Amino acid sequence: MAQGRTGAAASQTGIRIGLSAVIIALRNREAAVLTTHAPDGAPALPFGPFDPARDRTFELALRAFVAAQTGFPLGFVEQLYTFGDLGRASPRATPGPDQAREVSVGYLALTADAPDDPSFGASGRDAAWTPIFDIFPWEDWRRGRPALVERLGAALSAWAGDDAARRGRAESLFALSPNARWNEERVLERYELLYEAGLLAESARDHQRPTPPALGDLPMTSDHRRILATGVGRLRSKLKYRPVLFDLTPETFTLSELQAAAEAVAGLSLHKQNFRRGVERAGLVQPTGVFASDTGGRPAELFRHVRPEPGDGGAFGLSLPGQR
Incomplete structure (x- = not known):
């Protein structure tokens, strides 16, 4: 799986550039991310296109569409990554005759101001603060090893079979063996392993596979959950x-x-x-x-x-x- 479209703007070179924002705040002692909804109804990060004929910079374009979509003004932001490899599996190619290659640019923003009043999300705006551990429940070890990790361990073991490399990755990333230590920074690697093992709804969606048993997690549109995993891992490291x-x-x-x-x-x-x-x-x-x-x-x-x-x-x- 790979990062992909977070908006689309066509250019004369056949490249589409999308911008996504991972905006994190603390609400009621929980880390939360600002979410909207994609046209398919799935939770999404604020995202939109970069138009090279109209937008002066990526950051200005990002700030404009986040404010328009959510009513939330961005403070400090930093770029997470720029991703433009060919052959990305998720999401699928952009519909249309041009099938343009897509470049995805993600940003991380932190705020101490997470409004919770009737004006937030009003005037047709679609915005909410979603707890991060609703999206990644296996990442919450504040009360010890989550029971879900044991369940995931069994599913990953069945997927790995006799493949030592797969088994080693699962044991290391989810601290399944007695000597393994949980590394909170490896959020993206854990998400990618679960995707590869077909245990996430996004994997079933992208590869036309049967929907896996529910994990109590919250899937997101396109590759937005992968983008969020990148942001959470970056933030945990920066702490x-x-x-x-x-x-x-x-x-x-x-x-x-x-x-x-x-x-x-x-x-x-x-x-x-x-x-x-x-x-x-x-x-x-x-x-x-x-x-x-x-x-x-x-x-x-x-x-x-x-x-x-x-x-x-x-x-x-x-x-x-x-x-x-």
Whole structure:
């Protein structure tokens, strides 16, 4: 499977360029992605065409159609990838006489402003915040190994049969063997393995196969779930070397709220004391002297993010000490 069409704009060279946006926010201590619906009714990332005769830059085109589709103004964005290989299996070729080759460009955006009011999605706009773990339920290890992973392990074992390479990939990616360690960053590889094994609805759709048993996951249109897997894996990796988590949090927060945010993105349960020591040792936060009274217990102090000074060396990410 491969990344594919996320919109289409024909050019004189026979190339169509589509732009997709992975927009992630935190809502109710859950990581969520902004979704719309494709013409077939399936959940989709905000996506649209790049018209070389009209649009000055990819990013300006992206910002314009995201605002038009969802009513949500984008803040900082970064490019995820540009993909234009021939022979992509998913989605199928663009209908029409030209059958133009397609190039897909994906962007990742983070926001601390996830509106939940009647005006959001109004005026004919189609937009909602969808929990990421509804789309990838096997990625949520905050309460330990999900029961779904055991089920997937059995299905992958049956698919692998005597093929040692297939079995090794499944055991490594899903931590199926006793000595295997779960690597939260390998979101895309796990999705691709499940697709290859025919365990996802997208695989059945793209290859005219019988629909596999339901996993309790949420399929998406075209290759949008693969694009989202790319974005989630990128974000989980960046947590460890850039202070990107603070792009998802409000201006002030308690350390418990910060830990919950890190867990919601990483899909891990983190050791409380070690997490706090790591945050404070890295100099990423400073106390405000103000205490929150709505914590359900003893008032907790609010902190704010301390941005590194220009020219500071080293990494400024978060340590993610898992529970043992």
